Amino acid sequence: MVKTYPKMNETIKDLLKMNEENQVHAYAVARIEELEEENKQLRIQLNCYE
Secondary structure (H helix, E strand, O other): OOOOOHHHHHHHHHHHHOOOOOHHHHHHHHHHHHHHHHHHHHHHHHHHHO
8 A cells, every 4th residue: 555645646736737738647637636625525524523
């Protein structure tokens, strides 16, 4: 398993955005951002129920 870090995630997104003409890169960035937002919302909900 690979350990991930928020700063590295931002760096990877920035690198992928440099070539968003590549549809695979554009898709990857969009999906990463969707998952980050979903994670944020789930953490908010979890904290409300604790």
